[in-house]
Amino acid sequence: MIRIDSLTKRYGGLAAVDDVSFTAFPGRVTGFLGPNGAGKSTTLRIVTGLAEPTAGRATVLGSRFADLPNPGLDVGVLLDASAQHGGRTGRETLVLAQRTMGLPDAQVDAMLDLVGLTPAESRRRVRDYSLGMRQRLGIATALLGDPRVLILDEPANGLDPAGIRWMRDLLRGFADDGGTVLLSSHLLAEIETIADDIVVIGHGRVVAAGSKAELLAGAGALVRADDGAALGSALVSAGYRATAGADGAVVTDAAPVDAGRVAFAAGIPVSELRDSDGTALEEMFLDLTSADQRDRRADAHAPTPTGARA
Amino acid sequence: MSTLTPALVDAAAGPARRRRIPLTRLVGVELRKLTDTRASRWLLAAVPLLTLVVVTGVTLWGDDSEVTFLAHTTTNMMPLELILPLVTVLAVTGEWSQRSASTTFTLVPRRGRVMTAKAVGALLVTLAATATVVVLSAAGTVAAARVRGLDAVWDLSLDLTLRLALANLVAIAFGFVVAVVIRRTAPAMVAYLAFMFVVPMVSMVAAGLWTWWAGNGAWYDLTWSTSFVTGPEITGEQWAQVGTSALIWIVVPMVLGMRRLLRAEIR
Numbered sequence: 001m002i003r004i005d006s007l008t009k010r011y012g013g014l015a016a017v018d019d020v021s022f023t024a025f026p027g028r029v030t031g032f033l034g035p036n037g038a039g040k041s042t043t044l045r046i047v048t049g050l051a052e053p054t055a056g057r058a059t060v061l062g063s064r065f066a067d068l069p070n071p072g073l074d075v076g077v078l079l080d081a082s083a084q085h086g087g088r089t090g091r092e093t094l095v096l097a098q099r100t101m102g103l104p105d106a107q108v109d110a111m112l113d114l115v116g117l118t119p120a121e122s123r124r125r126v127r128d129y130s131l132g133m134r135q136r137l138g139i140a141t142a143l144l145g146d147p148r149v150l151i152l153d154e155p156a157n158g159l160d161p162a163g164i165r166w167m168r169d170l171l172r173g174f175a176d177d178g179g180t181v182l183l184s185s186h187l188l189a190e191i192e193t194i195a196d197d198i199v200v201i202g203h204g205r206v207v208a209a210g211s212k213a214e215l216l217a218g219a220g221a222l223v224r225a226d227d228g229a230a231l232g233s234a235l236v237s238a239g240y241r242a243t244a245g246a247d248g249a250v251v252t253d254a255a256p257v258d259a260g261r262v263a264f265a266a267g268i269p270v271s272e273l274r275d276s277d278g279t280a281l282e283e284m285f286l287d288l289t290s291a292d293q294r295d296r297r298a299d300a301h302a303p304t305p306t307g308a309r310a
Numbered sequence: 311m312s313t314l315t316p317a318l319v320d321a322a323a324g325p326a327r328r329r330r331i332p333l334t335r336l337v338g339v340e341l342r343k344l345t346d347t348r349a350s351r352w353l354l355a356a357v358p359l360l361t362l363v364v365v366t367g368v369t370l371w372g373d374d375s376e377v378t379f380l381a382h383t384t385t386n387m388m389p390l391e392l393i394l395p396l397v398t399v400l401a402v403t404g405e406w407s408q409r410s411a412s413t414t415f416t417l418v419p420r421r422g423r424v425m426t427a428k429a430v431g432a433l434l435v436t437l438a439a440t441a442t443v444v445v446l447s448a449a450g451t452v453a454a455a456r457v458r459g460l461d462a463v464w465d466l467s468l469d470l471t472l473r474l475a476l477a478n479l480v481a482i483a484f485g486f487v488v489a490v491v492i493r494r495t496a497p498a499m500v501a502y503l504a505f506m507f508v509v510p511m512v513s514m515v516a517a518g519l520w521t522w523w524a525g526n527g528a529w530y531d532l533t534w535s536t537s538f539v540t541g542p543e544i545t546g547e548q549w550a551q552v553g554t555s556a557l558i559w560i561v562v563p564m565v566l567g568m569r570r571l572l573r574a575e576i577r
Contacts, residue, residue, distance in 0.1 A: 049419040050412060051575040061325050066419040069330040077416040083409035087347035093413075096346075099339050100331065100417045141413060 001026050001180050002047060002149060007056035009042050009204075016042045018204035019056070024182040024197070026148070029175045031195030031212075032184040035288055039204040040184040041079070044153050047182075048077050060149055072101040075149045076142030081134040081158065086127030090117060090137045093126060094144065101145045111140040116166070131158025139167070150174060152183040156190055168194045188285050192216075200281075202288035208281070215281050221256040223263060224249045224272035234266035235259065251276055331418060336427035337434075344401055344431055353397050357439045358446065360393075361386045365450030369457060377454035378463035380470070382447035384540065387474050390439055392506070394478060395485025398432040399498045402489035407496075411576045421572050429486060436482050440475045470542070477539045480552075483560050484532065491567035509533050532559040 002024040009017040017039040024030035034040050045051040047058040049065040060068070060075050068074055084093055094108045112122050115136040126134065135158050142150060150171070156164050171194060175181050185191050191198060198215050200208040208215060225231040228248035235242035240254040240262070248271070252259055256273055263270045344350050364386055368376050375381065402425075405411035418424050444466075455462035485502050492498040510533045517524035528534045528548070532555040538548040 045575065045577075048416050050415060050577075052573060063325055065416075068325045068419070069328040071325075071419060072417045073328060074325045075416075077413075079412050079416070080409070083412045085347065085404060085408040085410040087349060087404075087408070092346050096339055096342065097413065097417060099335065099342070102331065102335060 001062075002030075002058070002060050002151070002182055004043065004047065004058045005056055007043060007046060007058055008054045009039075009046060009051065010054045015204050017046070017053070020201065020204070020206050021056075022199045022206060022209050024180050026180045027175055027178050028196040029171055029181040029183065029194055030197045030199065031191035032182060032199050032201065033188060033191045033195075033285065034184070034186065034201035035285075036186050038186075038201045038288070040186075040201060041153055042204075043201070044079060044151055044182075044184060048075070048079065048151060050079070060151075070101060070145075072097065072145040072147070074145070074147050075151060076145065076147040077151045078135075078138040078142045078155060079151075079153045081131065081138040081155075084126045084134060084137065087125060089123050089125055090129065090133070091122040093137060094122075094140055097141050097144050103145065107144060111144050114143065115140040132160060132163055135159055135163070135167075139170070148178070149180045150182070152181070154185055155183055156185065156187075164190070188282055198281075200285065200288070207288065208284065216275070220251060220253045220276040221259040222249060222251055222272065222274055222276045223256075223259045223270055225263065225268050225270050227268060230266070231263055231268050231270075234268060235262050238262045238265075331423075333423060333427060333430075336418065336423060337430045340401065340424075340427040340431035341434065343404075344397060344435055347400075347404070350397055350400050353393050353400070354435070354439075356393055357390065358442055360389045361443050361446045364389075365446060365453070369450055369454040372454070374458065374460065377451065377458065377460075378465050379448060379451040380463075380466040382450045382454075383444055383466050383471070383474065386443045386447050386450075387440070387478065387540075390436075390443065390478050391481045392503075394432075394436050394439060394482050395488075395502055396499060397435065398482045398485040399489040399502060400495065401428050401432060402486060403493055403495040403498045406493045409577075415576055422568070425490070425568065425571070432482050432486060433479065436478050437475065440478050444471060470540075473539050473544065477536055480532070480536050480539070480556065480560070483556075483564075487560050487564045487567060490571055491563055493571070506533065529554045530558060531555060 004020055004022050007017055007020045008015060020039070020043055022030075032040050032043070042051065046053045047060065047065060058065070065071060065075070071077075088096075091108065091112065094111060095105075098105065098108050112119070117133065117136055117140065121129075121133065126137065129137065135155060139152075139155065142152065152171075155167055159167060171181050171183065175196070183194070192212065195212055197211050198209070199206055200215075223231060223235075225248050228244040228250050231248075232242045232244035232250050235250065235252050235254060238254075238258075240252050240258070242250050242252040242254075244250050254262065256275060260270065260273050263273075345354060365382060368382065368385065372381075376385075405414055414424060415421055451462050451464070454460075484505070488502045488505070489498045492501055509531065513523070513527055513531045513534055517527055528538070528551040535548065535551040535555040538544050539552060
């Protein structure tokens with residue numbers, strides 16, 4: 001379990017992380033979603049003790065990360081797969097972690113096997129690894145101590161579709177065994193497929209948080225009718241927001257039951273009526289992303305210290 | 311939040327019960343890091359190789375006065391003053407330049423312990439390299455005497471041997487400080503080399519132009535005061551000069567640099 005409590009990190013006048021609170025629970029995959037530069041990496045660096053918060057507190061399994069006696073055995077961390085010593089072999093990278101944690105030698109081969117790095121690959125220098133291989137090596141390092149918590153920053157970066165599928169299954173299995181997974185991503189689709197709980201962050205602030213079911217459902221309805229434009233105006237005059245698509249589909253913030261009533265009252269036959277399946281989440285996320293890009297264009301020379309490289 | 315959930319009970323009791331990673335294990339890991347990359351391996355291999363080359367050269371072509379144990383040892387120590395600090399610099403700056411610091415410090419969040427382990431590792435390597443040079447110099451002394459039909463001259467005192475080792479330790483301590491303060495490989499190496507070669511020159515010129523510096527510079531110039539350490543005799547005042555200049559160049563920057571390093575955000 002990871003608890004993040006009113007975490008704030010300021011760089012000069014800029015709040016990269018601004019009063020962020022959320023909890024990642026055991027048995028669940030928590031997706032930490034936000035555009036690049038939203039404060040995800042900074043938050044994760046604070047959680048793992050690599051940065052000091054300006055205010056607030058983060059605990060992992062009830063302790064501050066820095067107070068864990070041998071953190072590798074409790075928390076697997078992968079913050080940046082490219083941050084590995086290029087001059088060492090993949091195997092040597094794991095051996096150093098294994099020795100630091102005080103684990104048996106056999107654990108290294110077991111992990112190489114688990115993440116699908118062959119013995120020949122493991123003897124190559126990390127600087128010759130593709131990003132996907134580095135991600136696998138980073139995952140191996142994170143899993144080495146058989147931890148109960150995983151903290152991963154953009155773990156799918158550089159993986160091919162098969163690798164992404166592998167990662168998803170691995171994290172699912174980890175959570176199903178009672179582990180806590182906190183992973184960040186700037187891709188909504190990636191988070192949607194894997195996370196049980198979603199925390200959306202923009203400009204350092206949490207803008208939405210809840211279970212995936214909560215965030216995706218109850219967010220509105222998709223209604224389809226032959227005359228989409230008429231349906232749209234009926235919804236608007238009933239006080240809802242509505243956007244008519246090309247093929248008669250209307251996305252509205254009304255719940256399906258209310259949207260159905262409006263259509264019935266207006267005498268418009270409906271051919272489809274359902275939850276809008278995260279359309280609202282997607283729009284919110286797109287709003288965040290585009291607002292962010294506008295900001296960057298506006299002050300292109302301003303420093304963007306928050307995880308912009310992640 | 312229910313305290314009856316098994317995972318939470320487990321969580322409350324788990325991590326705190328674990329034993330802290332012992333420093334000896336961290337020293338072992340840091341020693342391994344000193345030798346597991348090509349750069350550091352070659353630098354360390356250069357110690358016995360250079361010594362062998364120099365010993366052979368001096369034995370074959372040197373003057374009779376250059377083949378004593380003392381002459382051999384002091385000559386062979388010279389490359390150490392360059393190599394060992396560079397190995398030390400790499401051990402520290404590599405974490406930042408190669409960005410492995412984020413893994414290192416998430417496995418051991420108490421950064422002071424990692425840095426202590428690095429310092430102890432560098433110290434052990436320095437002592438081992440010094441001992442290697444002394445042993446190879448002894449072998450060279452015997453070999454040279456045989457080749458030339460002379461009696462081997464064992465003129466290196468224990469006192470001077472220890473002071474030669476101390477001079478090496480001062481050199482790596484300064485290399486360590488430079489790395490802690492700068493934390494990037496290339497600039498730290500340049501800074502170290504500049505210090506070793508430029509400061510003595512500047513200091514000498516200053517001494518020529520300015521009589522006060524000629525009389526008192528050794529209190530402030532570490533390269534000047536450490537040259538006393540490897541001399542045949544060293545006075546109490548010279549020891550004091552080693553102390554003050556080490557305070558200025560090693561102790562104070564080490565304290566300031568470590569304070570920053572322990573708090574700095576690791577990216």
